[in-house]
Amino acid sequence: MKLILCKTYEEMSSAAADEIAELLQVNPHCTLGLATGSTPVGMYRQLVRRYEKGELDFSEVTTFNLDEYYPISPKNDQSYYYFMHENLFDHINVAPENINIPNGSAPDPLAECRYYEDKLTANGFVDLQVLGIGQNGHIGFNEPDGCLYASTHITELTESTITANSRFFESEDDVPRKALTMGIGTILKSKKILLLANGKAKHDAISALLDDRITTAIPATILKTHPNVILICDEEAYYG
Numbered sequence: 001m002k003l004i005l006c007k008t009y010e011e012m013s014s015a016a017a018d019e020i021a022e023l024l025q026v027n028p029h030c031t032l033g034l035a036t037g038s039t040p041v042g043m044y045r046q047l048v049r050r051y052e053k054g055e056l057d058f059s060e061v062t063t064f065n066l067d068e069y070y071p072i073s074p075k076n077d078q079s080y081y082y083f084m085h086e087n088l089f090d091h092i093n094v095a096p097e098n099i100n101i102p103n104g105s106a107p108d109p110l111a112e113c114r115y116y117e118d119k120l121t122a123n124g125f126v127d128l129q130v131l132g133i134g135q136n137g138h139i140g141f142n143e144p145d146g147c148l149y150a151s152t153h154i155t156e157l158t159e160s161t162i163t164a165n166s167r168f169f170e171s172e173d174d175v176p177r178k179a180l181t182m183g184i185g186t187i188l189k190s191k192k193i194l195l196l197a198n199g200k201a202k203h204d205a206i207s208a209l210l211d212d213r214i215t216t217a218i219p220a221t222i223l224k225t226h227p228n229v230i231l232i233c234d235e236e237a238y239y240g
């Protein structure tokens with residue numbers, strides 16, 4: 001795992017945007033795997049700024065998001081559909097038909113998971129997957145458990161994730177209890193992975209990434225088996 005240690009969140013966001021810009025230059029038809037949450041917001045801001053300056057072109061890019069709450073309407077301002085449009089898609093020239101996000105209002109969630117995984121498979125998965133990390137070490141919504149799931153699936157959120165994400169909702173009761181998420185196998189099929197982490201709250205999860213353990217109790221530790229991961233983090237996440 002390559003480490004890019006940054007002094008500030010802005011520096012981290014810029015380093016992450018550099019990785020995407022570099023990929024777009026060599027492969028304008030690339031597929032990006034995208035994450036939501038507060039961590040990548042600065043990176044999305046950078047990408048929008050660079051697009052506005054005419055430095056980036058997303059017209060041939062395909063995107064697949066990692067996850068979505070279930071059930072949730074795309075119109076709900078806490079849905080990841082809404083988040084992605086607000087923070088990125090509405091401000092760049094990505095083609096709407098090239099945007100893929102698990103459908104949080106699909107009547108049959110299992111069929112939706114199969115459809116999403118099949119679409120990723122047909123696409124050859126993603127060239128670059130951006131990941132945040134939960135305080136409990138989750139990636140996507142692959143929560144700590146006795147076993148992990150290989151492909152896109154529906155999952156129950158843990159209490160730790162519900163509490164952490166309640167900051168975005170009016171109350172903890174409003175946080176959906178389930179989510180549709182790419183599986184660990186789906187994520188590991190990405191050609192390259194960019195894991196972003198900032199702030200002290202992520203220190204324990206980042207420490208576990210940097211020692212030699214691989215455990216389903218800290219799902220991100222499985223990234224140690226992937227040959228092309230870049231960890232971009234700030235000093236608070238790294239040193240605690």
Ligand code: F6R
Pocket residue numbers: 034035036037038039040066067131132133134135138139140141
């Ligand atoms: C979001 C996602 C989650 C977040 C993680 C960290 O699409 O899959 O795994 O990356 O919960 O969230 P933040 O960045 O809000 O700390």
